[in-house]
Amino acid sequence: MQYEEIATTEEGNLVINVGPQHPATHGVMHLVITMNGETILNVEPHLGYIHRSIEKMCESLSYRQFIYSTSRMDYLSSHINNHGCALAVEKGLQIEVPERAKVIRILMDELTRIASHVLWWGAMAMDVGALTPFFHAFRERELINDIMEETCGARLTMNYMVPGGVMTDLHPNFVKKVKEFVAFFRTKIDEYDTLVTYNVIFQERMKNVGVISAADAVSFGCTGPVLRACGVKSDIRKLAPYDGYEKLNFEEPLETAGDSYARYLVRMRELRESLSIIDQLIDNIPEGDFQAKTKAVLKLPKGEFYSRVETARGEFGVYIISEGGLTPYRIHFRSPGFANLSCLNHIAKGQKIGDLVAMMGTLDLVIPDIDR
């Protein structure tokens, strides 16, 4: 290539495009990187390649129908997205959800969180150059997918949480299978640590890379493991408990370093916390209805309703403005991926290009969640 053909800025810095089709971005995202040699000066994410205007679409769907589309935003925590929407509608209609439905919802949420973190762990290791962990991760995730398939009928986009409870009752095999999975997975987390966490090469690539301070993380709007890695308590399950999380005994994992390795450790500890939540609930599923009696046609009263839940990536908020009709006047989703992406430029400045993919990996970006 001739020198003149290389894209440079006026100061002579190199401009590189990563994506939109690039395996390391885990989706269609376009990064315009300005570099001086190997040092990153600026990262500019370009979005919109997978924009489906879900928010606008929801304005023409009824309060039962719009929930299915949120499974397609953050497809790795689809149960939790559906849960947030169901909570917002229930808040508007003042539906009392049966105890059994609440417990089923939490069980499903935590299974989803494990599946999401496991997939992230595999993809994260692949981003820094280790291919084997990806296959280990998919082996465990497959078991959760089988459990989901048996009870909900789908493996990825469940649409299982409906206003008033859950769509169908648990499958008779559910309790047995979840218990088997929890016992099996406890041994596998130790394998994960042996393979990746204690690996010195991995640690060297993660420690002191992509550092963000607590104040910066808060001002960028980061939530979830990204914020907790800076030592800020931000778990919605603790701050604003929903559907009975307040009765459960679990810890909020916190790290203080704020670097890539801290974000990694927070997620690994969250895996164990989710397992302990499942342990507390799986033997105590109350009998009763799985769905409250609701009207055939749901009409929210005039007003504004907001609910928030903790997905695997951070705070997911659903904001519904209702004019009293069959469909919402406006719906806004506050997705964690978008806010977490906004700090990428901040943490990548001054770092080397080779670490960029690792930093993006620890932010745990799901591109359809960012674009919606």
Add this chain to the structure above:
Amino acid sequence: MFIVDYIKTVYSTCKSLLSGMRLTGYYFFHHKEIITEQYPDVKAVMAERFRGEVVMTHDEKNEHRCTGCTACELACPNATIKIVTKQELQPDGKKKKALETFVYHLELCTMCNLCIVACPTDAIKMAQTFEHSVYDRSQLTKKLNAPGSKLMEGVE
């Protein structure tokens, strides 16, 4: 002191790498823990609730349970279902709405199960098929009621 630290780092590095290699080696020699399925030769058995596509149940007399009430059409978020009805002459001389064609667009369907929940007569259900690929898009538009089928007696 620098030398001691250096040797310690080398030791811990080698140890962590070897313990990872040991785990990989364990799986290399334990073939029973490999769970890969040879897909086209061994077909997966899907769970009974798996949502593959919408089908209409017919009994041995080629009768279905669909009254043509369009509850599923209204419940569908993607306009996947289109119900065409006709006026059928009853034996007592009255005209009654009956199902003519149940059009199902598989290419639009997101398998959200809302139509199945909405159906008051359990006429439709989800099938467990999953190999839906065809060569032409028009083949995905299906007519769910079997030719010559009629409404089961006693279903209102």
